[in-house]
Amino acid sequence: MRTLAIRPGAIGDLILSLPALECLKCKYLEVWTAGANVALVRFANRVRAIGSTGIDLLGVAEPPPSLLPDLRSFDRIVSWYGSNRPDFVELTRSLGLPVEFLPALPPEDSACHAVDFYLRQVAGLGAVRPESGDGIPRIPCPGSPANFAVIHPFSGSPKKNWPLAKFRALARGLERVMPVEWCAGPDDPPLTGAVRMDDLYELACWLSRARLYVGNDSGITHLAAAAGAPVLAVFGPTDPLVWAPRGPHVRVVRWHCGQ
Numbered sequence: 001m002r003t004l005a006i007r008p009g010a011i012g013d014l015i016l017s018l019p020a021l022e023c024l025k026c027k028y029l030e031v032w033t034a035g036a037n038v039a040l041v042r043f044a045n046r047v048r049a050i051g052s053t054g055i056d057l058l059g060v061a062e063p064p065p066s067l068l069p070d071l072r073s074f075d076r077i078v079s080w081y082g083s084n085r086p087d088f089v090e091l092t093r094s095l096g097l098p099v100e101f102l103p104a105l106p107p108e109d110s111a112c113h114a115v116d117f118y119l120r121q122v123a124g125l126g127a128v129r130p131e132s133g134d135g136i137p138r139i140p141c142p143g144s145p146a147n148f149a150v151i152h153p154f155s156g157s158p159k160k161n162w163p164l165a166k167f168r169a170l171a172r173g174l175e176r177v178m179p180v181e182w183c184a185g186p187d188d189p190p191l192t193g194a195v196r197m198d199d200l201y202e203l204a205c206w207l208s209r210a211r212l213y214v215g216n217d218s219g220i221t222h223l224a225a226a227a228g229a230p231v232l233a234v235f236g237p238t239d240p241l242v243w244a245p246r247g248p249h250v251r252v253v254r255w256h257c258g259q
Contacts, residue, residue, distance in 0.1 A: 001026040001027050001028070001075050001076065002026075002027070002028045002030075002073060002074045002075050002076075003024050003026050003028070003029050003030070003074060003075065003076045003077075003078065004029075004030050004031075004032065004071070004074040004076070004077045004078070005021055005024050005029065005030070005031045005032070005044075005077075005078045005079075006031075006032045006033075006050065006055070006077065006078070006079040006080060006081040006082075007021065007031065007032070007033045007080050007081070008033065008034060008050060008080060008081045008104065009033075009034065009080070009104060010034070010156060010219050011036070011037060011040075011200065011218075011219025011220065011222060011223055012218065012219040012221075012222040012243075013104070013219075014033055014034070014037045014040060014041075015040070015137045015139075015219070015222040015223060015225075015226050015245075016114040016115050016118065016137060016222065016243075017080070017115075017118045018040075018041075018137040018138070018139075018226070019115055019118070019119055019129075019133060019135050019136070019137055020115075020118035020119050020121060020122045020127075021041070021043075021044075022043055022130065022133065023119065023122045023123070023127040023128065023129050023130070023133065024078060024122060024127050025043060025044075025130075028045050029043075029044045029045055030044060030045060030046045030047070030048070030074075031044040031046075031047045031048075032047075032048050032049070032050045032053055032055070032081070033047065033048075033049070033050060034049065034050060035049035035050070035051055035052070036200055037200065039199060039200055039201035040139055040200055040201060040204065040223075040226075042139065042140060050081065053067060053070065054066070054067040055067060055071075055081065058088070058091065058092075059087060059088055059091045068095065071095075071097050072096075072097065074098065075098065076098055076100070077097060077098055077099040077100065078099075078100050078102065078122065078125065079099050079100070079101050079102070080101075080102050080103070080104040081104075082101065083101040083102055083103055083104055084103075084104070089101055100125055102118075102121045102122075103121075106242060110242055111241065111242075112242070113241065113242055113243075113244070113246070114242055114243060115135050115136075115137065115246055116135065119135060135246065136246050136247055136248070137222070137225070137226040137245075137246060137247075138226055138228070139201070139204050139223070139226040139227050141201075141204050141205040141208035141227045141228065142205065143205055143208060143209050144209065145209055145210075145211060146209045146210070146211065147178050147179070147211055148178055148179045148180070148181055148209075148210055148211060149171075149174050149178050149179070149180045149181070149210060149211055149212040149213070149214065150180075150181050150182075150183050150195075150207060150210045150212070150213045150214070150215075150224070150229075151167055151170070151171055151174075151180060151181070151182055151183065151213075151214045151215065152182075152183040152184065152185075152213070152214075152215035152216070152218065152220045152221065152224075153167040153182070153191070153215070153216065154184060154185065154188040154189065154191075154216065154218065155215075155216040155217055155218035155219075155221075156218060156219065159236065159237055160216050160217045160218070160235075160236050160237060160238060161216050161236070162216055162234045162236065162255050166255075167214070170214065174212070178211055178212075181195055181210075182194040182195065183195050183196075183203075183207075183215075183220065184196050185220060186198055200223065203220070203223065204223050204224075204226070204227040205227070207220075207223060207224040207227045207229050208224075208227035208228050208229055209229075210224070210229045210230075211230065212229070212230050212231075212232065213225075213229045213230065213231045213232070214231075214232045214234065215231075215232075215233065215234065216233075216234050216235075216236070217233065217234075217235050217236070217238045217240075217243060217244075221233050221245055222245045224245075225245035225246065225247040225249075225250050226245070226247070228247070228249070229249070230249040230250075231245055231247065231249060231250045231251070232251050232252075232253065233245055233250060233251070233252045233253075234253055234254075234255060235252055235253070235254045235255070236254065236255050236256075240252045240254065
């Protein structure tokens with residue numbers, strides 16, 4: 001069995017999908033995902049950036065000649081890509097491709113955690129969870145724990161961000177017991193002295209060594225949890241029952257406007 005899983009989305013979307021993707025493991029599993037996320041999928045036989053495959057051109061422009069032979073080489077294609085585009089779904093069916101489309105996001109009124117939502121999706125396709133599967137996204141990282149804390153005060157949406165002044169006050173308290181490192185992504189606002197790494201797996205390995213990680217509801221917070229760091233996730237308007245990072249060392253607190 002040759003299976004292709006196509007999982008677009010940001011860092012957190014991929015990480016919350018990792019247990020479901022692992023359920024699709026077979027003799028040969030290939031995963032297509034966002035370019036920045038390629039390094040985070042450690043269990044597939046091959047991982048490719050969606051943009052490098054040409055599938056984003058299908059139905060829009062002339063795709064590379066290799067695309068359709070690539071797609072037809074799979075016995076099963078599980079795709080979160082294009083599931084909200086009826087024209088794309090119809091096109092793949094007209095081409096005779098063995099694609100099963102899955103919604104990329106839980107319903108807005110969902111009371112189901114996103115990890116469980118994705119696991120139920122693949123279970124509906126006949127995928128079997130490994131005996132060792134516990135629904136916790138994991139990214140294996142080498143290295144030993146060290147005595148420092150990491151704070152990442154940003155996210156993909158300003159409305160999800162706890163005020164920076166609050167993080168600075170928290171950092172001053174933490175500095176009484178351990179050094180504090182600040183972390184920021186390539187597209188985050190300027191932050192003096194912040195560690196920035198373009199390679200997300202390298203970032204995961206660094207985060208895995210932290211004695212404590214503190215951050216908003218963000219992809220980097222999910223990355224820290226999946227890497228095994230003790231995580232304090234600071235949630236605002238989003239629902240942690242659906243979107244909280246998972247892990248044995250994860251704690252979630254919520255803030256409200258003005259706090």
